[in-house]
Amino acid sequence: GENVEQHPSTLSVQEGDSAVIKCTYSDSASNYFPWYKQELGKGPQLIIDIRSNVGEKKDQRIAVTLNKTAKHFSLHITETQPEDSAVYFCAASLRGSQGNLIFGKGTKLSVKP
């Protein structure tokens, strides 16, 4: 079945710097790749997603890139702020399994003021 690897597990940056989180997936049939942000004590919340027919998508300070050939996708956060501190999860959705998401193990991002 599908497997999603996420790196790094922890990431610490200074406020204003950029942060990059990378994920790889194993099944080339996956076609939907969302990113979720989980703040302390809360459930995960979708922040951005990308489909397999698109190489890059941006939403203000957040961007996601997808390389289908290499089977990896990345989350880029620019001009980081303390409120970006959270755990971030990538996921992949396999059309053949009718849409169940397979999650990476998460990255704890800390933005230091």
Place this chain on the structure above:
Amino acid sequence: NAGVTQTPKFQVLKTGQSMTLQCAQDMNHNSMYWYRQDPGMGLRLIYYSASEGTTDKGEVPNGYNVSRLNKREFSLRLESAAPSQTSVYFCASTKERGTAKNIQYFGAGTRLSVL
């Protein structure tokens, strides 16, 4: 706008006790899910319900049962709790499972400790 509501928020059980975690969504979504979250393990799917009246096993179903009571409600039951079931449990829902855009909306979680 409540979204996905989980009850209780916290629970402590003794080994062997049973309990039911409740989940309800008010977004008229068809599909609902139960995940568990353990440190360093991410989110693992326990059971899901693609539509009202159907349920299927996920990655880690052993020790759990589910009921899709109606379109709004999806409950998770631990018949005989074990310390290995100490975890944070999340319920999620999505409008149409199997489409190219499968946004899942999560509840705030239930923190369960089994002693």
